[in-house]
Amino acid sequence: MDLATVMDRLAIDEVVTGYAVAVDDADWPAYRALFTPDGRADYTAAGGIEGPAAEVGDWLAGILRPYRVRQHLIVNRRLRIEDLGGYPGDRAEVRAEYLSPLRHESGEDLMCGGGFTFGLVRGDGGWLLRTVAAREKWRHAARHHG
Template identity: 70%
Template sequence: MTQRVDLATVMDRLALDDVVTGYAAAVDDGDWDAYRALFTAGGRADYRASGGIEGPAAEVAQWLAGTMRRFPVRQHLIVNRRVSVEDLGGYPGDSAEVRADYVNPMRTGSGEDFESGGRYRFTLTRTAEGWRLRSVVIEEKWRRTGTGGAAEGG
């Protein structure tokens, strides 16, 4: 590989990371316009493994907006990202997949804690506007609920 190809691959990986981070921030901040903007025109999301819905990103954003009202405190931590960019004979292509684990602590308005963890599968496409999500599939592996106590600082 040439340095130019290596640099393009690094730039793609950084851009893909920005999309995944933007996804987490949009959900945590309840910014449903930003959430929808992360997807391609035909982009879809699948939350069925966590008891949710599957469908076009706009419909899922509407469902999330209603569902997430129960959780005024939420924070998606997306880690262990494995990025795979389409390889066109040593050159990066226009599709990619990111598989990443998550831990999602949240708290309801009444103080009940809710935590879940699992894996995301993000499928992305390079567009004229940059990388966009073609699909997001959540694979919830565990969840825990309980009543939260007072937060302690150190």
């Protein structure tokens, strides 16, 4: 693996981690900054909406506001960088699983899991998200006592 590919892999991993941190910290300007100007997010397979990243960010801000604790663990990342005849290209895809424990202000604990597909493009300033699609596989809710 050449140095350029290693650097791309590290930069792409930073974008995916930045996505999880922005959502968990409710840092919606940082969330929007991770996307290309025409970036889109699709949460329909997780019970949400699909649309421009800024619009979906507003929706996420509203739906997650009552959750005092948010933690998105994005694991088992599988990265594929476009191959241009043995050279890294300007597009990449990350498929990863997530586990997300949440605590609602009412005291309800929600645990859900599923997968993400991140589509990235290389811009002048580095790698950015062009698409994000979430697909929830399961969820479990329980009342917290304590």
